[in-house]
Amino acid sequence: MVGAGIGGAAAAVGLERAGWQVTVLERAPELGEVGAGISVWPSTVKALGELGVTGVEKAAVVSAPAGMRRSDGRWVVKASALGVELPVMIHRAQLHDLITSRFGSGVTVRTGVTVDGFEDGAVLVGGEELRADLVVAADGLRSVVRGALYPEYGGPRYSGYTAYRGIADVELADGGGETWGRGRRFGFARLIDGRYYWYATENRPAGAENADVWTGFGEWHDPIPRLLKATETVLQNDIYDLVLPLVPFVRGNVVLLGDAAHAMTPNLGRGACTAIEDAAALPRHLGNLAAYDAERRPAATKLVRVSRAIGRVGQLDSRVPCGVRDGVLTVGGKLAGVLGRKREMGESRV
DSSP states (O other), X not given: OBOOSHHHHHHHHHHHHTTOOEEEEESSSSSOOOSSEEEEXXXXXXXXXXXXXXXXXXXXXXXXXXXXXXXXSOEEEEHHHHTOOOOEEEEHHXXXXXXXXXXXXXXXXXXXXXXOEEETTEEEETTEEEXXXXXXXXXXXXXXHHHHHOTTOOOEEEEEEEEEEEEEOOOOSOOOEEEEOSSEEEEEEEOTTSXXXXXXXEEOOTTOOOOOHHHHHTTSSTTHHHHHHTBSOOEEXXXXXXXXXXXXXXXXXXXXXXXXXXXXXXXXXXXXXXXXXXXXXXXXXXXOHHHHHHHHHHHHHHHHHHHHHHHHHHTOOSHHHXXXXXXXXXXXXXXXXXXXXXXXXXXXXX
């Protein structure tokens, strides 16, 4: 196993449960995750259950309004009108701990190990060649193993925007959601531990000097300024996904998993979720790895494509296109509200 992030750790759990001895190679000096919040959708909660990972559950029902707003705070659509189940929000480190706590004696973790390449079926670590019956590459967006298998592949593609993320320890009477402006978006949600995770996106050239998040969002509607003020550390990362079409997830005895296979923009909140679902699927196809590729690559391709499209619409920065976008969303929100009320009335009559 190359990589011990959320996807790699989940795959290690799944393979051990299937009776395999697993060696995990992790570049970081110690096991753990960094970052902020993460969405865990119902299908992923089910996948975690298949892996024996529990503890991802809602601490309380969100009673305050949540949904999409404009930068002045006016509602575009409330989540309650859409009739969709919202994800569980959890800190990445907490989710990673829940997964790695399921490691048993069949999992060996080697930290501080940098994989230099992959050649003739062997993982290269310094002067050492490591061979295994199965190599799972969960080594992220800039996967060394993927690069060795598919040197002609285009790899990462810059989205055109950067992201800021943080955790705020603050009390709010707000259910969260997203606010769309011109070339900027801001979203926030309550974590299961009671804190708030927030994220913001801004159109910027790749590698541009870090900007103060207050410059773009400090004057947006409440509670955005309060969230920023209550945040101690702000993370900033340029957003990349992988070029389409995605390469095959299987070659010989090598399997690509997580961002190494299908890194996507965060607009659907499905990146880590998809990695966990990869991990849950892999043990079902150990006797026929081609079936893993057949199941996971089409599903991941769709998510990469849809997430990219949402980002393009959300990051529009010209006045007229943004006006058209907001108008369409507002009309759609009102229609969703009407349909939602009709649905509730129909259910109440049953």
